[in-house]
Amino acid sequence: xxxxxxxxxxxxxxxxxxxxxxxxxxxxxxxxxxxxxxxxxxxxxxxxxxxxxxxxxxxxxxxxxxxxxxxxxxxxxxxxxxxxxxxxxxxxxxxxxxxxxxxxxxxxxxxxxxxxxxxxxxxxxxxxxxxxxxxxxxxxxxxxxxxxxxxxxxxxxxxxxxxxxxxxxxxxxxxxxxxxxxxxxxxxxxxxxxxxxxxxx
Ligand SMILES: [Zn+2]
Numbered sequence: 001x002x003x004x005x006x007x008x009x010x011x012x013x014x015x016x017x018x019x020x021x022x023x024x025x026x027x028x029x030x031x032x033x034x035x036x037x038x039x040x041x042x043x044x045x046x047x048x049x050x051x052x053x054x055x056x057x058x059x060x061x062x063x064x065x066x067x068x069x070x071x072x073x074x075x076x077x078x079x080x081x082x083x084x085x086x087x088x089x090x091x092x093x094x095x096x097x098x099x100x101x102x103x104x105x106x107x108x109x110x111x112x113x114x115x116x117x118x119x120x121x122x123x124x125x126x127x128x129x130x131x132x133x134x135x136x137x138x139x140x141x142x143x144x145x146x147x148x149x150x151x152x153x154x155x156x157x158x159x160x161x162x163x164x165x166x167x168x169x170x171x172x173x174x175x176x177x178x179x180x181x182x183x184x185x186x187x188x189x190x191x192x193x194x195x196x197x198x199x200x201x
Contacts, residue, residue: 001077001092001166001176002123003159004131032068034083038199039127039175039192041084048079048086048171051107054149058089062105062147065091075125077163079170082126090167094159104154106144109168112153115139120162122176130191132180140164 037043051058065083069075069091076096080089093103116138123131140161142154156164166176177185177192185192 001163002072002074002125002128002131003076004074004121004123032071033064034068036068036072036078036082036125037084038195039130040196040199041126043081043084043086044126044170044175045173046081046086047173048081048088050088051145054107054145054147058087058107059147061085061087062089062091065089066093066103066105069093069125070096072125074123076159077167078125079167081170081173088171090164090171092160092163092167094163105147106142106152106154107146107149109142109144109154109164109171111140111142111165111168113141114165120159122162122166124166124176127175127177127192127195130177130188130195132177132184132188134162134176134179136162136165136179142168 061080065078065080068083069078070093076094077090077092080087088108090106090109091103092106093101095101096103114137117135118138119133119135121131122134138161139155139157142156142164144152144154146152154164169175177188
């Protein structure tokens with residue numbers, strides 16, 4: 001997921017979440033180690049498979065995904081299908097400017113409960129330059145495995161709740177533009193067509 005840089009969000013819930021730290025931050029890096037798949041790539045419409053065993057291969061993938069996410073100045077979340085890998089793995093850091101706040105690395109995340117509704121602006125690293133207001137649940141409880149394979153529960157509100165829903169959607173082949181009205185999508189048609197043409201080059 002991507003956000004505008006100037007926005008400020010409440011992210012206290014992230015500190016309560018028992019996520020894991022993996023990889024080193026690379027704020028000066030302009031290009032991540034993995035290629036981000038763009039809109040119209042069929043992999044973004046495919047379902048990711050559960051990760052049966054978390055090995056060094058998965059841990060390295062998580063580290064590379066984080067580095068790729070941090071390479072974008074506005075990235076706050078990334079799902080494995082966005083780098084062409086159909087595994088149920090997402091990484092999130094909604095407080096990326098705070099070095100004391102560890103990013104979340106979640107394997108096999110599953111939504112347990114959704115509460116309330118809130119509309120907020122969203123973007124996506126796979127759809128650069130496109131943003132839209134999306135109505136999502138205000139709070140989310142999800143279960144997952146962390147980098148050590150331990151079962152954890154993550155509670156999110158505000159931007160974390162939005163990022164969890166956005167990234168878990170990716171694991172099911174769903175993009176944020178699927179969650180906006182037909183009228184709003186019509187307004188984005190020109191931009192989407194342009195993106196489609198760019199990704200075919
Ligand atoms: Zn996205």
